[in-house]
Amino acid sequence: MTLLVGGAYVLHLSQVVRVKFEGKRWAVPARVFARPLELYPGAPITRGRLETELERLGYRRVKRPVAPAQWSRHGEWIEFHSRPFLFWDGTEPARRVKVRFDGNGVASLTTGQGKTLDLFRLEPPVIGSIYPAHREDRVLVSREALPDHLVAALLAVEDRRFYQHHGIDLGGIARALVANLRAGRTVQGGSTLTQQLVKNFFLTPERSLKRKIDEALMALIVEARYEKDEILEAYANEVYLGQDGDRAIHGFGLAAWFYFNRPLEELELHETALLVALLKGASWYNPRLHPERARRRRDLVLDLMVRQGVLTEAAARRAKARPLGVTDRRRRGGARQTAFVELVRRQLRRDYREEDLTSEGLRIFTTFDPWAQAQMERTLAQGLAAIEKARKLPPGTLEAAAVLVSPQAGEVRALSGGRRAGYAGFNRALDAIRPIGSLIKPAVYLLALSQPDRYTLVTPLEDEPLALKDGQGRVWRPRNYDRKAHGRVPLHRALAESYNLATVRLGLDLGLESVVAFLRRLGVERSVQPVPALLLGALSLSPLEVAQMYQVFAAGGFRSPLRAIREVTDAEGRPLQRYPVEVEQVVAPGPTYLLVRNLVEVVREGTGKGVRRHLPDTVEVAGKTGTTNGLRDSWFAGFSGDWLAVVWVGRDDNRGTGLTGATGALPLWARLMKALKPLPLGRVPPESVVHVWVEPDTGRLTAEGCPGAVAMPFIRGSEPRIRSDCLEARSRKRGVVDFLEELFQ
Amino acid sequence: MRMRIEKRYRCWEILGLVVLLGGCASSGGPPSAPVRSKQTPVEHRMPAGDSGAGASVTRPYRAPAPVSRARPQPHRAVAALLDRAADRQRAGDLDGAAAALERALRIAPDDARIWNRLARVRLAQGRFRQAAGLAAKSNSLAGGDPGLRADNDRIIARARAGR
Numbered sequence: 001m002t003l004l005v006g007g008a009y010v011l012h013l014s015q016v017v018r019v020k021f022e023g024k025r026w027a028v029p030a031r032v033f034a035r036p037l038e039l040y041p042g043a044p045i046t047r048g049r050l051e052t053e054l055e056r057l058g059y060r061r062v063k064r065p066v067a068p069a070q071w072s073r074h075g076e077w078i079e080f081h082s083r084p085f086l087f088w089d090g091t092e093p094a095r096r097v098k099v100r101f102d103g104n105g106v107a108s109l110t111t112g113q114g115k116t117l118d119l120f121r122l123e124p125p126v127i128g129s130i131y132p133a134h135r136e137d138r139v140l141v142s143r144e145a146l147p148d149h150l151v152a153a154l155l156a157v158e159d160r161r162f163y164q165h166h167g168i169d170l171g172g173i174a175r176a177l178v179a180n181l182r183a184g185r186t187v188q189g190g191s192t193l194t195q196q197l198v199k200n201f202f203l204t205p206e207r208s209l210k211r212k213i214d215e216a217l218m219a220l221i222v223e224a225r226y227e228k229d230e231i232l233e234a235y236a237n238e239v240y241l242g243q244d245g246d247r248a249i250h251g252f253g254l255a256a257w258f259y260f261n262r263p264l265e266e267l268e269l270h271e272t273a274l275l276v277a278l279l280k281g282a283s284w285y286n287p288r289l290h291p292e293r294a295r296r297r298r299d300l301v302l303d304l305m306v307r308q309g310v311l312t313e314a315a316a317r318r319a320k321a322r323p324l325g326v327t328d329r330r331r332r333g334g335a336r337q338t339a340f341v342e343l344v345r346r347q348l349r350r351d352y353r354e355e356d357l358t359s360e361g362l363r364i365f366t367t368f369d370p371w372a373q374a375q376m377e378r379t380l381a382q383g384l385a386a387i388e389k390a391r392k393l394p395p396g397t398l399e400a401a402a403v404l405v406s407p408q409a410g411e412v413r414a415l416s417g418g419r420r421a422g423y424a425g426f427n428r429a430l431d432a433i434r435p436i437g438s439l440i441k442p443a444v445y446l447l448a449l450s451q452p453d454r455y456t457l458v459t460p461l462e463d464e465p466l467a468l469k470d471g472q473g474r475v476w477r478p479r480n481y482d483r484k485a486h487g488r489v490p491l492h493r494a495l496a497e498s499y500n501l502a503t504v505r506l507g508l509d510l511g512l513e514s515v516v517a518f519l520r521r522l523g524v525e526r527s528v529q530p531v532p533a534l535l536l537g538a539l540s541l542s543p544l545e546v547a548q549m550y551q552v553f554a555a556g557g558f559r560s561p562l563r564a565i566r567e568v569t570d571a572e573g574r575p576l577q578r579y580p581v582e583v584e585q586v587v588a589p590g591p592t593y594l595l596v597r598n599l600v601e602v603v604r605e606g607t608g609k610g611v612r613r614h615l616p617d618t619v620e621v622a623g624k625t626g627t628t629n630g631l632r633d634s635w636f637a638g639f640s641g642d643w644l645a646v647v648w649v650g651r652d653d654n655r656g657t658g659l660t661g662a663t664g665a666l667p668l669w670a671r672l673m674k675a676l677k678p679l680p681l682g683r684v685p686p687e688s689v690v691h692v693w694v695e696p697d698t699g700r701l702t703a704e705g706c707p708g709a710v711a712m713p714f715i716r717g718s719e720p721r722i723r724s725d726c727l728e729a730r731s732r733k734r735g736v737v738d739f740l741e742e743l744f745q
Numbered sequence: 746m747r748m749r750i751e752k753r754y755r756c757w758e759i760l761g762l763v764v765l766l767g768g769c770a771s772s773g774g775p776p777s778a779p780v781r782s783k784q785t786p787v788e789h790r791m792p793a794g795d796s797g798a799g800a801s802v803t804r805p806y807r808a809p810a811p812v813s814r815a816r817p818q819p820h821r822a823v824a825a826l827l828d829r830a831a832d833r834q835r836a837g838d839l840d841g842a843a844a845a846l847e848r849a850l851r852i853a854p855d856d857a858r859i860w861n862r863l864a865r866v867r868l869a870q871g872r873f874r875q876a877a878g879l880a881a882k883s884n885s886l887a888g889g890d891p892g893l894r895a896d897n898d899r900i901i902a903r904a905r906a907g908r
Binding site for chain 2: 038040041042043088089090118119121406408409411556557558566575578580581582583584585589641642683684686
């Protein structure tokens, strides 16, 4: 009877083991990659930027790169040996590449054999993973990928008879007992690797006799059913090796990245010995917090290897002489981009179930640019500190958020959710839904300019007080920021100076429903109330949503849904889903061109002229300030030829900051733009646009050289007809000359 | 000949107006030389925006300077990717062709040719809405390249018919 019950119990345990071992053993989190860095002659990438990228990827600087993941520098040359990488459109093989730099960036690109290369893309750095609720993160490794010195160290320390025993090592237990008795405390465990694996895999951490018996039985079952190498592989992927905030580091594969920012295959003896040292207590021996303790334990591992004859004295001595080699998490690679990964996660959730994201080992290729992100974090921090100092605010009073987009294809390249970079808290770039103030005005003016028979840049608007009744009979009296009325002003000045009265009149003229419909076309998805206050920005959006609206302006009237993801593949690299570049023309290019020229005026001669303190005149940019009631929100949104950035500054408690768009967000935006070394706006005027000489204040036609004459763009056919006195005088004179010319021809 | 032009555009000529031509500022390197549109006056120069000394607003409306001189254009990388895309398309690998073209767009987003090729790939994939959008985008950057414009217009017409 006892035998029967015992047999049934063993059968049950055997079933438990089989299900776990032969099913999917682990939930493998999705890996999120940054964009690959593209190198080609003419790329605006400096030598320093490439060096930073190579460091981020964990490449080692050597005298002469001969193996993958090594690089060297000789004057203005950088030579590297890349790792092979599985992209969504095929494998980029490992190869040696030489890059020469000049003042502008990459001057030439050649292979190790001296053959010219047109372009080369580096593997993309990992910026995060999407792990499940139990917060275990891991990178799977196969048995073949375990370095011999890692296996040797592991067996020397944890289970020296691993390849001989059948799951339990009685000799080992006896040795441990003796050692522990001698020491008077537990200094050595008698558990085999198999027992440790079983304990982690199937059992709770309680200490009871039944559990001990289960552990032993299951270890025997595992050994009976599976090969030693399978067991070793399972162990190597299961073990707990560290903690990163709320994320648990499991397995040697991820630990190699976490501590050394390199794949496991590339680690050397002194590094794998440290990983084995951590098995005894990953937080107690944490090499970042307790380097001396970790070093002693690492050296002990090396000594044990020597004692068991798997390592020579000399090799151990050399390994002990090496530093720990652990990377600084903040400065070096492997930095986790929590704010951006959150955006990736949200965009993925539209197409994937949460459990697929956290368990299938998906590879997610994003649009993220680590260099641009670094510029953003640095300039925001410096800018905020400067503002707080100048205004005698306690440090840390202000918060900020920013979004950086590559406008033509609508790719989000960097994202800052707040001042504390990398902190997984409130993500203001996505979730701070704040009134946008005057940032809405370009939409109103673009709608007007889309009706060239009614509006041009020189159409006079009335900047005069008005009173409006809302639905409840309350009277609304908008005012200008300077509390003055400016009378008749040309349309372009009203936008440049951000006049409220002129804008409200213009918007009412266009019709509130039309303005709301137009905002929809620009990509605003939130519900918008057709009330007059909307015209002055009584509409709350997140910085990311503002970026979507301004993307249309920056891309010449073409809307591209903002994307953070390019491709998703499964764990083996098979493409699952593409997120292609999509464009839809939502505004005609002509009116958009006129608006952009007007937004250039904002930055040159209007409320945004503070930008010029940071950016030289030659770098033409366009933008708009935004300020809300009580100076609660300070906005700036604008773009160059190649970048679109939106910056918000405010306080989490929604109190006033004392800052306008021009004094808060603008200097941050300008610092960021300066750091990005942007291309100036240089757009070709669309076919529908003509430039004619006008007097900008009166809007009358004039001639080159006449007082105040400027060449302004108009939609063909909407040029002004009234002529200036100067023009009249000239054409009279010209008429006489023509008459005489014809006479004497 | 001169007289005829003067008659046709007398008003413009007399006023001394300057019209900026689409092709005179090229940032993305349209494939062929800019061709003047027939409706534009013969005179071909930028308005000198600073001539109105003393005026409050002059500079913003100066025509944007061509940016091609600011940085060397990545002709070879783009050409290599266009070749690769063409190879893949010939081999029937439309996704591969699109991937190469999107890669080229990230390098030279103002190059009207790349948008045109991507529109062609989308058309071949039967993704008509996207094909039309991409062709319109190409047109907006094509400057005075009549061949490219005509091709984009064909794509748009076929996409409309296909939808």
